[in-house]
Amino acid sequence: MANVLTVDxxxxxxxxxxxxxxxxxxxxxxxxxxxxxxxxxKTRTFNLIISDINMPVMDGLTFIKHxxxxxxxxxxxxxxxxxxxxxxxxxxxxxxxxxxxxxxxxDPEQLLNTIRKVLG
Amino acid sequence: MTNRLxxxxxxxxxxxxxxxxxxxxxxxxxxxxxxKCQDDPGRIHELVNDVFRAAHSIKGGAATFGxxxxxxxxxxxxxxxxxxxxxxxxxxxxxxxxxLTSVDALRALVQWSNAGDGSDAPSTGELCKDLDAAAQQLxxxxxxxxxxxxxxxxxxxxxxxxxxxxxxxxxLTTGNDAVRLLxxxxxxxxxxxxxxxxxLPELRELELTKCYLGWTIELEGTVTRAQIDEVFSWVxxxxxxxxxxxxxxxxxxxxxLPKVERAHDPVARGPEHGADRDGGGSIRVGVGKLDMLMNMxxxxxxTQSILGEIEGDGPIEAKRLASLRDGLALLARNTRxxxxxxxxxxxxxxxxxxxxxxxxxxxxxxxxxxxxELKLSGQTTEVDKxxxxxxxxxxxxxxxxxxxxxxxxxxxxxxxxxxxTGTLSIRAFHRGGDIVVELEDDGGGLDLVKILSRAKExxxxxxxxxxxxxxIRELIFAPGFSTAEVVSDVSxxxxxxxxxxxxxxxxxxxxxxxxxxxxxxxTTLRLPLTLAIIDGQLVGVGSYTYxxxxxxxxxxxxxxxxxVSQFEGKLPLYRLREDLVPIVSLGGVLGVTxxxxxxxxxxxxxxxxxxxxxxxxxxxxxxxxxxVVKSLETNYEHVEGLAGATILGDGSIALxxxxxxxxxxxxxxxxxxxxxxx
Numbered sequence: 141m142a143n144v145l146t147v148d149x150x151x152x153x154x155x156x157x158x159x160x161x162x163x164x165x166x167x168x169x170x171x172x173x174x175x176x177x178x179x180x181x182k183t184r185t186f187n188l189i190i191s192d193i194n195m196p197v198m199d200g201l202t203f204i205k206h207x208x209x210x211x212x213x214x215x216x217x218x219x220x221x222x223x224x225x226x227x228x229x230x231x232x233x234x235x236x237x238x239x240x241x242x243x244x245x246x247d248p249e250q251l252l253n254t255i256r257k258v259l260g
Numbered sequence: 261m262t263n264r265l266x267x268x269x270x271x272x273x274x275x276x277x278x279x280x281x282x283x284x285x286x287x288x289x290x291x292x293x294x295x296k297c298q299d300d301p302g303r304i305h306e307l308v309n310d311v312f313r314a315a316h317s318i319k320g321g322a323a324t325f326g327x328x329x330x331x332x333x334x335x336x337x338x339x340x341x342x343x344x345x346x347x348x349x350x351x352x353x354x355x356x357x358x359x360l361t362s363v364d365a366l367r368a369l370v371q372w373s374n375a376g377d378g379s380d381a382p383s384t385g386e387l388c389k390d391l392d393a394a395a396q397q398l399x400x401x402x403x404x405x406x407x408x409x410x411x412x413x414x415x416x417x418x419x420x421x422x423x424x425x426x427x428x429x430x431x432l433t434t435g436n437d438a439v440r441l442l443x444x445x446x447x448x449x450x451x452x453x454x455x456x457x458x459x460l461p462e463l464r465e466l467e468l469t470k471c472y473l474g475w476t477i478e479l480e481g482t483v484t485r486a487q488i489d490e491v492f493s494w495v496x497x498x499x500x501x502x503x504x505x506x507x508x509x510x511x512x513x514x515x516x517l518p519k520v521e522r523a524h525d526p527v528a529r530g531p532e533h534g535a536d537r538d539g540g541g542s543i544r545v546g547v548g549k550l551d552m553l554m555n556m557x558x559x560x561x562x563t564q565s566i567l568g569e570i571e572g573d574g575p576i577e578a579k580r581l582a583s584l585r586d587g588l589a590l591l592a593r594n595t596r597x598x599x600x601x602x603x604x605x606x607x608x609x610x611x612x613x614x615x616x617x618x619x620x621x622x623x624x625x626x627x628x629x630x631x632x633e634l635k636l637s638g639q640t641t642e643v644d645k646x647x648x649x650x651x652x653x654x655x656x657x658x659x660x661x662x663x664x665x666x667x668x669x670x671x672x673x674x675x676x677x678x679x680x681t682g683t684l685s686i687r688a689f690h691r692g693g694d695i696v697v698e699l700e701d702d703g704g705g706l707d708l709v710k711i712l713s714r715a716k717e718x719x720x721x722x723x724x725x726x727x728x729x730x731x732i733r734e735l736i737f738a739p740g741f742s743t744a745e746v747v748s749d750v751s752x753x754x755x756x757x758x759x760x761x762x763x764x765x766x767x768x769x770x771x772x773x774x775x776x777x778x779x780x781x782x783t784t785l786r787l788p789l790t791l792a793i794i795d796g797q798l799v800g801v802g803s804y805t806y807x808x809x810x811x812x813x814x815x816x817x818x819x820x821x822x823x824v825s826q827f828e829g830k831l832p833l834y835r836l837r838e839d840l841v842p843i844v845s846l847g848g849v850l851g852v853t854x855x856x857x858x859x860x861x862x863x864x865x866x867x868x869x870x871x872x873x874x875x876x877x878x879x880x881x882x883x884x885x886x887x888v889v890k891s892l893e894t895n896y897e898h899v900e901g902l903a904g905a906t907i908l909g910d911g912s913i914a915l916x917x918x919x920x921x922x923x924x925x926x927x928x929x930x931x932x933x934x935x936x937x938x
Contacts, residue, residue, distance in 0.1 A: 149317070150279055150320075150321055151279060152272045152273075152275040152279050152325070153276075153321055153324060155272050156268065156272050159271075159272070160265060160268055163264060163265065194313050194317060196313070214433055215432055215433065215435055215469075216435055217435040217436075218435050221320075223316065223319060223323070230497075231497065234497055234498070237434060237435075238434065238435075239434050239436050239494060240435075240436070240493070240494035244320040244323055245323035245324040247265070247324070248265035248268055257440065258440065
């Protein structure tokens with residue numbers, strides 16, 4: 141099972157991701173914004189990061205840029221949670237280093253399906 | 261599995277609702293701040309951004325938790341905000357008020373979803389149209405809607421694709437694994453994969469982070485083009501992807517793939533929303549507070565081990581006695597600290613209640629044609645959650661009163677030589693063991709002459725009565741009193757200051773008004789830190805000890821026989837300076853026969869309840885101390901005249917008096933005796 145970090149300023153959405161993944165047997169850590177998440181990823185290595193984009197203090201895309209330059213996270217799948225995904229947004233997300241995205245609204249089952257894709 | 265997943269979503273609904281309510285408050289205060297802010301582009305940008313982000317997160321969360329209508333209104337508001345954001349524009353009054361209306365609508369929708377009582381959803385169609393119209397006025401097309409359009413459902417048919425997939429060398433560094441993508445394809449149907457290794461360099465030139473391989477995949481099955489696109493959707497910019505359909509045979513009888521549809525229908529998910537979320541049973545606690553609590557418990561454990569050392573047979577010699585004393589002192593300190601941290605767990609910043617006032621003042625002052633500036637301070641002052649919940653209504657009433665009756669219209673203010681904009685300050689702070697909330701306005705103040713004549717009109721006082729200023733001020737709190745010359749829409753709705761006072765008293769608080777005519781009014785609320793622990797005065801009646809809440813005690817005097825006057829069928833009266841105070845023998849009322857009945861000696865504890873004074877006759881005054889209130893209702897049953905019980909230091913039980921109840925008991929006993937006399 142995987143070590144997953146979920147980053148979201150919204151407690152409800154963060155817990156939704158965390159509890160769903162935990163129910164599937166994953167180890168889940170949480171952070172409420174990019175800056176906090178940067179601290180957390182230094183404490184242990186995660187196999188997957190799921191981050192919201194719109195967050196106070198440090199937004200998701202800035203966070204991902206910071207993560208991607210770290211040697212330990214060069215190939216780690218990082219998914220962004222987003223409300224809409226148009227070509228322009230997609231481009232920005234990819235350029236920041238995102239692996240893929242999960243479009244809100246999602247339900248726990250969709251989340252697990254997507255995670256399965258990334259983790260195998 | 262699916263059920264358990266649905267449960268996860270369901271359990272978090274309450275959290276989302278809480279968050280949505282918070283975000284709405286944030287939007288509201290952001291909009292109000294925008295209205296006030298001068299043309300400072302940086303500040304405007306920041307505020308619009310904050311408001312946008314809050315609306316955006318409501319939208320995402322609402323959609324995820326199945327509150328479609330909330331998501332829809334939030335979406336329309338967000339579109340409008342996005343226009344403002346991209347233009348760094350300050351919304352005009354019309355747009356602000358439209359957005360504020362949206363906040364109200366969203367709040368109503370959230371409450372409606374939370375209630376889940378099967379009533380009709382508030383309608384929001386018109387509002388969405390208005391929001392769109394406003395967004396259109398600001399220019400730009402509706403490309404956001406276009407992006408949100410859903411893909412058409414595709415038919416199931418037997419298909420055969422050849423897919424050429426050549427990742428760019430850097431694809432791996434976005435976390436996309438080529439092997440994973442191939443595996444995805446194999447899940448869709450039967451695959452034949454061939455690898456193209458032409459780009460593979462010499463081993464010593466090989467870079468581990470680069471991808472040199474390419475693949476050709478033949479895929480057969482009931483696969484749609486959309487499904488293949490979906491597999492590659494994350495990498496279509498990072499790879500060369502060529503999808504070619506080879507044979508296409510229509511097989512209409514083929515069963516459709518079991519496709520997982522999301523329930524977008526609010527009705528389908530509606531009713532169960534109410535579950536587990538009512539009652540406000542949970543509270544959010546900062547981690548810092550929990551750490552502190554843990555720390556305190558740690559200290560207690562240490563203290564316990566210190567005291568444990570002393571345990572042992574034989575007499576306690578001087579050395580052990582000293583460490584026993586130290587240990588006990590430590591225990592006392594830790595217990596107090598622990599008590600404080602536990603109390604702080606139940607506390608919430610008063611700002612959660614005060615935050616509603618900027619909007620109220622904004623709306624009310626417009627409605628009344630007045631200019632009012634609201635100044636808030638001490639929002640972080642922490643108040644017990646129970647106290648806080650009951651503070652909202654009385655405070656709202658006081659704010660309404662101040663705007664309606666206190667602060668004058670601009671022309672009146674000008675004539676009085678005051679600035680046209682009136683000020684209402686609300687301050688919250690700790691003083692002694694209490695929380696103080698002060699409301700102060702620079703309005704007209706209380707007109708004592710008008711109050712007195714109104715009270716006479718209403719028959720609250722006799723035509724010839726002469727009252728002190730304090731007594732006149734006190735009249736405001738009399739039931740059925742209203743000074744507004746015209747009963748206005750804003751306050752005079754029959755709910756008067758008497759209700760405010762009753763509400764404040766119900767949470768163990770105290771309200772006081774002071775005023776200077778023409779200069780303003782100050783209302784001071786004193787509230788207890790908690791309802792679970794009160795300051796009590798221990799009094800002895802016969803062989804029993806009772807606790808009188810300190811808050812209700814005005815003074816205690818030694819009884820002087822010559823000041824007692826008795827009348828047939830009435831409570832004896834005690835002349836206390838100018839006033840006559842009815843005497844209630846506590847022993848008599850509570851049926852403690854050993855208690856003092858005679859009025860020759862003893863002590864009178866003068867208490868105030870419902871604006872009326874009573875002298876409680878007791879044998880002796882004992883210590884004043886904090887007592888923990890234990891409910892009689894939960895442990896026994898309700899007893900008139902008693903508010904609860906507590907355990908004293910010596911382990912004995914003392915009953916806590918409900919002064920209001922005692923007054924009622926005494927009155928009914930008196931009536932009964934009058935009945936007998938007649």
